[in-house]
Structures are given as C-alpha cells and as structure tokens.
Amino acid sequence: MSEVVSKKPSRIQRRNRRVILDAALNIFAQHGFRGATLDQIATEAGLSKPNILYYFQGKEDIHVSLLSQLMETWLDPLVELDPYGDPQTEILDYVQRKLDMARDLPRESRLFAGEILQGAPYMGPHLESDLKPLFDEKCAVISGWIDQGKIAALDPQHLIFSIWATTQHYADFEAQVSVLLEKEAANRQRASNHLRALFSALLRPQSPPPSS
Amino acid sequence: MSEVVSKKPSRIQRRNRRVILDAALNIFAQHGFRGATLDQIATEAGLSKPNILYYFQGKEDIHVSLLSQLMETWLDPLVELDPYGDPQTEILDYVQRKLDMARDLPRESRLFAGEILQGAPYMGPHLESDLKPLFDEKCAVISGWIDQGKIAALDPQHLIFSIWATTQHYADFEAQVSVLLEKEAANRQRASNHLRALFSALLRPQSPPPSS
DNA sequence: CGAAAATTTTACCATTTGGTAAATACACGA
DNA sequence: TCGTGTATTTACCAAATGGTAAAATTTTCG
Structure with missing residues (x-):
C-alpha cells in the first residue's frame, strides 16, 4: 500500500505536506491558480515535481486543500x-x-x-x-x-x-x-x-x- | 507593407482591434493574464488566433494595451x-x-x-x-x-x-x-x-x- | 476592371506544463 | 542487519499554448 490519504500520516508526510502547502501558498497567492506551475511550487518547496504529486493528487488538490x-x-x-x-x-x-x-x-x-x-x-x-x-x-x-x-x-x-x-x-x-x-x-x-x-x-x- | 502599428488605421483595423480588446477584457478579467489563452480570446472575438496576432504583437501586447x-x-x-x-x-x-x-x-x-x-x-x-x-x-x-x-x-x-x-x-x-x-x-x-x-x-x- | 495592399486562413512548430511509470534510495521496526 | 514498506528520483509523455510562415482571400483604389 502506498496512497498517502488513508491511515495515520507519518512524520515525513506531515512535514512535507506542510512544506508543500506553504510553498503553494506563496506561488498561488502571487500568480493565481492558473498562473502557478507545479514546477514553481516544487522549486519553492525544495522538492521534485513527482515528489509533490506523491503527496497530492494534483495541482487542483493542492489548491483546494489550501x-x-x-x-x-x-x-x-x-x-x-x-x-x-x-x-x-x-x-x-x-x-x-x-x-x-x-x-x-x-x-x-x-x-x-x-x-x-x-x-x-x-x-x-x-x-x-x-x-x-x-x-x-x-x-x-x-x-x-x-x-x-x-x-x-x-x-x-x-x-x-x-x-x-x-x-x-x-x-x-x-x-x-x-x-x-x-x-x-x-x-x-x-x-x-x-x-x-x-x-x-x-x-x-x-x-x-x-x-x- | 503590413505592420499594423504605423500610419492611419483602416476601418477594419479599428473595428477588429476594438473587438479583440473587448473580448480580451472579458477573458482577462475572468481568468487573469496567465489564466487567459489566446484561443479563448480568439473565440470570444470571433476571429482566428493568427488573425488576432495580426493586430497585436502577442498576448502581452493585448494585455498592456488594455x-x-x-x-x-x-x-x-x-x-x-x-x-x-x-x-x-x-x-x-x-x-x-x-x-x-x-x-x-x-x-x-x-x-x-x-x-x-x-x-x-x-x-x-x-x-x-x-x-x-x-x-x-x-x-x-x-x-x-x-x-x-x-x-x-x-x-x-x-x-x-x-x-x-x-x-x-x-x-x-x-x-x-x-x-x-x-x-x-x-x-x-x-x-x-x-x-x-x-x-x-x-x-x-x-x-x-x-x-x- | 485589375493590381497592389490588406486581411484571413491553413498548416505548422517549439515550449511549457500537468501528470505517470518504474526504478532507486531510504527509514525503521523486528 | 535485514527486509519491507515509504519516499524520491529519473525518464518520460500527451495535451495545451504562444507563436510563425506562407498561401489564399478580400478590400481598396487608380
């Protein structure tokens, strides 16, 4: 099983989700939803793009979470x-x-x-x-x-x-x-x-x- | 010579530039600069995308004009x-x-x-x-x-x-x-x-x- | 009319972008 | 320390998008 959603989130999960949401907040606030790119968010978060998509289902998911x-x-x-x-x-x-x-x-x-x-x-x-x-x-x-x-x-x-x-x-x-x-x-x-x-x-x- | 910019604009020029700017206003106002696409603007204006680019240098040019x-x-x-x-x-x-x-x-x-x-x-x-x-x-x-x-x-x-x-x-x-x-x-x-x-x-x- | 200029369309292209598959590296409890 | 699940990277891809070249069409005007 992978699927981040269910079960109790690990230490790393909580940290990375927080880091991603914080980075996404910076980017989305500055460029809007469509103006923001996953690459920007990834860079801001210090993670790779696929790694971000390991924690969130997609760009929209991040936005909605936020x-x-x-x-x-x-x-x-x-x-x-x-x-x-x-x-x-x-x-x-x-x-x-x-x-x-x-x-x-x-x-x-x-x-x-x-x-x-x-x-x-x-x-x-x-x-x-x-x-x-x-x-x-x-x-x-x-x-x-x-x-x-x-x-x-x-x-x-x-x-x-x-x-x-x-x-x-x-x-x-x-x-x-x-x-x-x-x-x-x-x-x-x-x-x-x-x-x-x-x-x-x-x-x-x-x-x-x-x-x- | 083509180059829309110089000389006195023709009847068609004025009409189409107006139509494009009006369409672009709709789209930009709703989606923001990066969220808007030239195709959307073209459709809204009832013109083809290359035709739009005949009247404006590019997406940014339309935005700035507006x-x-x-x-x-x-x-x-x-x-x-x-x-x-x-x-x-x-x-x-x-x-x-x-x-x-x-x-x-x-x-x-x-x-x-x-x-x-x-x-x-x-x-x-x-x-x-x-x-x-x-x-x-x-x-x-x-x-x-x-x-x-x-x-x-x-x-x-x-x-x-x-x-x-x-x-x-x-x-x-x-x-x-x-x-x-x-x-x-x-x-x-x-x-x-x-x-x-x-x-x-x-x-x-x-x-x-x-x-x- | 007829030719030159202006306008519009067709057919593209290169880049960006959201997203995926699969291989690799890592953490951690037994 | 070993094995298993977790986390991360590498290597991609398909679609969307801004933009261009050039052919075709229409308008303008002598």
Missing part, C-alpha cells in the same frame, strides 16, 4: 463577534482583528481575493455552506443592536462588506498602497486609526436619515 | 474632484462616481484588481507616473479642507484607500457579494446609501480625536 484550510482561519474573526458584548467594542474590535489578519496573513488574503475575483470556481460551495450562515447570523446580531438603539441604524450587510473591503485592501492592493504611501513605520497605526475613526463615526447613534 | 487604456478611465473620477467645490459634496460625489464605475465597468475593475493583486507586473510604472501624482495632489486638496476646518481631521490617504476599497469591492468580490445578498432590485441603492452614510459620518467636523 482554500478549505484557509476558510476556517478566515471566518474566525467574525465568529468571535460576541452578541452579548458591547456593540461598539465588538464591531471596532472586529475591524481591528480583520486588519491584523490582512497584515499578518497577506498571502492568505490574496489567495482568497484571487479566488473570489475569478468567480470562486473552487470555493463557491464553501461560501454557501460556511460563510453565508455565519454572515446571516452576525447580520442578525447587528440588526438586534440597531433595534435596541445601541448603534446607529445602519445596513448590517453592507457594513460587513465595508469592513472586509477596507481591511483586506491593505493586503490585496499592497502593490498599489506601497507605491502611494511613503515607507513609514507609522503606516500601520495610521491605517488602524483611520478605520477606527471611520467605523466609530458610522456607529454613533445620532446618525442622520439617508437622503436621496 | 491596461494603459484603462488607466485613464480609472483615474477620471478622482480627476474630477474639485478643490474649489464644497468638500462634503465633492467627496461624497466622488464616492458615488467610483461606485457607479464599479457597477458599470466590473470587467475593468476586475482586470485592474487582478493586476494589482499580482504585484502590478505590467502597471507598476503607470502607477508611479500617472496615479501617484494625482493621488498626492488630491490628498493635498483634502488636507487643505481639513486645515480650513471644513471637514473632520481625517487621514486623506487612508480615506481615499477606503473609498477605493469599499466601492470596488462590489465589482471585485461580486461572486461573494451575490452569494451573501438576496437578489433584490434595491441592492444597488442600499450600497449607495450605506457608503454615503459611512463617509458622511466620517466627514462631519465634530469627529473625536483618535484614541489608542
């Missing part, structure tokens, strides 16, 4: 949004967690972004089954806060979109951001301050009714 | 931001223009996003030469408004990032948005209202100083 592994991590900050916490704190902390994540895991952010950008060909089902229920749940939480008058009457769905957009922007559009911003140590803090100001301004209860 | 043509369009809404207009109106109108653009030109938005996501390998120089000067200029305009106390003391650079991020999100992450939002006619208006509320809340002069 994506489903990523889903958990990606949802985590939203999972932590506590219905029983202070609304302002909860939302602003969520923003901060997402921003930290974009900063600490830019490769993952770009992998995700690339997948969505191309129409989520591999992650579509995951979005439906994992992301949507969580999204709906947390939108309901925010709606509850609004009904209780604890935050302004905003649009929960679009609020979350704006949080995702603004935070992930720093990872996904890093090539643009780095051209436009002088390299300063303070940039991270400025981004954090800005987003805090942006969303706390929106949350303040005395928001006016939308015109137009 | 990107540089796009740059103008993309910068346009920011160009229109008027230093002598009312700050609130100017910024909120800019948000609206960007949102409209994401909605009306999703392919262009995704092409741009894909290029940046992969490190701007083709557009890097354009970012420096075209985008950065404009960005700096408009940041200065916003700074001026802040100094005059016309808007809150916000961070001009990151404000613009947030505007880009939130508006383009609807085009670039459409695959995700469409999973999470029920298909309603009102979605566009809700997004518009949300962003208006978001940024007008930030602009209001009585914003508090950032803590932390």
